[in-house]
Amino acid sequence: MxxxxxxxxxxxxxxxxxxxxxxxxxxxxxxxxxxxxxxxxxxxxxxxxxxxxxxxxxxxxxxxxxxxxxxxxxxxxxxxxxxxxxxxxxxxxxxxxxxxxxxxxxxxxxxxxxxxxxxxxxxxxxxxxxxxxxxxxxxxxxxxxxxxxxxxxxxxxxxxxxxxxHWHPAWWLRRLRTAYPDAWPGIVAAGNGLPPMALRVNRRRCSRDDYLAQLAAAGIAARPTGTDGILLDRPQPVDALPGFFAGLASVQDPGAQRAAELLDVAAGQRVLDACAAPGGKAAHLLERADVALTALDVDARRARRIEENLGRLGLAATVRVADARQVRKWWDGVPFERILADVPCSASGVVRRHPDAKWLRREDDIAGFAATQRQILGALWPTLAPGGKLLYATCSVFPEENQEQVAGFLAAEARAELVAEEQLLPQGDHDGFYYALLQKAR
Ligand SMILES: C[S@@+](CC[C@H](N)C(=O)[O-])C[C@H]1O[C@@H](n2cnc3c(N)ncnc32)[C@H](O)[C@@H]1O
CATH class of the missing domain: 1.10.940.10 (NusB-like)
Known part of the structure; x- marks a missing residue:
């Protein structure tokens, strides 16, 4: 012993x-x-x-x-x-x-x-x-x-x-084993590993092929991933990345890049990013289409980072500090055609990037997150236009914040249809994310 x-x-x-x-x-x-x-x-x-x-x-x-x-x-x-x-x-x-x-x-x-x-x-x-x-x-x-x-x-x-x-809290391991009887060892191993460094190319400033060529010229080995992503063979300081400060690329996990791919924004749409700071996914949406984006975040300090990030990338949005649940305080009554609800969560899918989260969380925080997520989703739904799409997103692997949350919402909301659902488990190339794309009946 x-x-x-x-x-x-x-x-x-x-x-x-x-x-x-x-x-x-x-x-x-x-x-x-x-x-x-x-x-x-x-x-x-x-x-x-x-x-x-x-x-x-x-x-x-x-x-x-x-x-x-x-x-x-x-x-x-x-x-x-x-x-x-x-x-x-x-x-x-x-x-x-x-x-x-x-x-x-x-x-x-x-x-x-x-x-x-x-x-x-x-x-x-x-x-x-x-x-x-x-x-x-x-x-x-x-x-x-x-x-x-x-x-x-x-x-x-x-x-x-x-x-x-296993380098994880006992309650966390119990939840992983219950939800993923076969996959839990891989989730734990990924969570204990070192995260790769991934980039998103700003397609408004540079094509991915051009950027890969610039990386190669700088001696940085890399390969493409997803539609806009690049995985570096080895992490680099951002000031070693060609044109980083000129807004050619951003650091973003490929799993996070799925959000903009799934939300399929198109030019002219009114789009809401309801939990937007520091603005990674908001920027990706703006890089992909000329949308009128409102970016909310409840945290004023974090919201300033949205402006900084969009500024570096040459993008613009209406940034507001507000609680997404208090709709009357920030909504002008004109419905959105697309909504991203990247809600606060346990971060159980991104522990390799945030190892402190494992030890700072308590088990009953999960029910607290689930309650906040339910409130945010319920508050945002009336702001979605008929026929519009809302992408519910977390960086969690716990079903209570993901599939169970969305199943509860669908059971209560007759006009909501689930058109796509993805649970990405953390592994070599990407972190763990959950996405549910919901469409409102016309
Ligand atoms: C997962 S992070 C968002 C990451 C961001 N979408 C990105 O890709 O860069 C969740 C954010 O929700 C914000 N938040 C938490 N509760 C909120 C609320 N009630 N209303 C609006 N934002 C909230 C947090 O401050 C945090 O910045």
Whole structure:
């Protein structure tokens, strides 16, 4: 049993006996510095923040340190339950202090992905620990990581709990097994993997073939996917992408690109994107046809990103900050011919891009999301023109937010017909999305 083999590390025993009162500053290009940044971000997530917000605090840091910290924080959170189980086995008393705990989680992740540099990783983690709590955890960090290296195989093979083995919460795994008795291992494996980087070419500015040629000229290997998409062999910083700031392409998962493909917008239509921020799908709709688009989002800060993204791409929409459910506050009474309802959801289809979501959600959040989704769908339906189409979309794989939601709506709404339905499960090339295209009888 993993826990019975715990080595009792008393942290007072391991505390470094004498430390300089004011340790010299860490070099910004050191692993210790990135570990420290990552630990602070992971600790913030363990305290309830989402990871992008936690990492946004690093805006003033050098780009290389930010990138390294991001990789460490994402990696540590992807396998959080495994790291936590290892710490439970390695430390007799649970470590209550969030930053040292997060530092250990980040260091364990780095040890797994850079085993050849194990001793450097341990030394750098100890250096980083010197900047936390007046260095009180240096000895503990040193002892835990060295013990881990000594006992790695035994510890890893002793991980028997579902969460530690599959890197997902137990309730989440239960739901996946129930909904997908055969496919759940693939969903879990995809969720634990690294996401590919995919682009959407702005067809108003450049053809996909032209853009593929520009990528090839820049030495970036890529292949086409879907109607407007490109998959890169290896992720790139956006400033390495030809013409990115001139609006030639956007970063968007191929699964997300299905939305504009399914909604089949045509020039002249009045179109609503009711949950639009940061504007990825709205931009795709506008790239495909000259529509009059209203883009709503309830979150003012996120709504500003719609304007930024459309501006970069040379596109325009009427952007409004409003709750889609409060129709009287934002609707002028003229029906829409197309509506995209890309509703807030559990994000259970995109955990490889948002590994923090797995640990921030609670099981009863799913019923909460389902209730909000039901309200948004019900509120939007009267704004759809007869003969018009509404695309209900989530980035979830839980049926309660998808098929069950739409089945309930169809049962209650006699004028709604389901004309297309897709459940994309996350896999190599794309994330997990659900789409239901509903048409209103004339
Ligand atoms: C899945 S995201 C949308 C992603 C976006 N369609 C895209 O492709 O870039 C869901 C969005 O719904 C917004 N939202 C949540 N509740 C809302 C509501 N009641 N009314 C309008 N927007 C809402 C959130 O702020 C969030 O930006």
């Amino acid at each position: 993993l826990h019975s083999s715990a080595i009792s590390l008393s942290y007072s025993r391991l505390r470094t006996p004498s430390r300089p009162a004011a340790p010299p500053a860490l070099a910004a290009d050191s692993l210790a510095y990135s570990l420290l940044l990552a630990a602070r971000a992971v600790a913030a997530v363990l305290g309830g923040s989402n990871l992008p917000d936690a990492l946004a605090g690093h805006a003033g840091e050098p780009a290389a340190a930010r990138a390294a910290a991001q990789d460490l924080a994402y990696g540590a959170l992807r396998r959080f339950a495994q790291g936590d189980a290892l710490l439970a086995a390695l430390i007799a008393r649970p470590l209550a202090q969030p930053e040292p705990r997060a530092l250990l989680l980040c260091a364990l992740y780095r040890l797994e992905t850079r085993p050849e540099a194990a001793h450097t990783v341990v030394d750098q983690a100890v250096e980083a620990a010197g900047r936390l709590a007046n260095g009180a955890f240096r000895g503990l960090v040193n002892g835990v990581l060295r013990n881990y290296l000594r006992r790695r195989d035994e510890l890893l093979s002793g991980l028997t709990g579902d969460e530690a083995r």
